[in-house]
Amino acid sequence: EYSVAMEEIHHTQKLDAPSGTAITLAEGIIKHTNKEKWTLEAPKANEIPIRAKRIDAVPGTHTVRYESEIDSISMTHTANSREGFALGAVVAAEWIVGKSGIFTMKDVLNLG
8 A cells, every 4th residue: 555656866967867776676666566667757556656866966866665644664775976886887897708798787796
């Protein structure tokens, strides 16, 4: 009996919206709920609304909120710098040497 919504905030130089992380989070929620897709627009009953904000100097913040008449539950991840993203890119670049194809970070991290 909870509604679900997401918010993602990134720096103003980020051109795509929503972020790949927000899409991945939404897809995970869709797998385990009656929601069928996500939207940046006013949501229909079967959609997860994602609010994408661009604010100068924000490396990345993602929040998932579940709301009911009784209570609210939220989980937020806040990146304090871009250092983690840069490290991930270096790890992926080192891993992909000698490989061909299309991969995700799940492949890089062997999360199968």
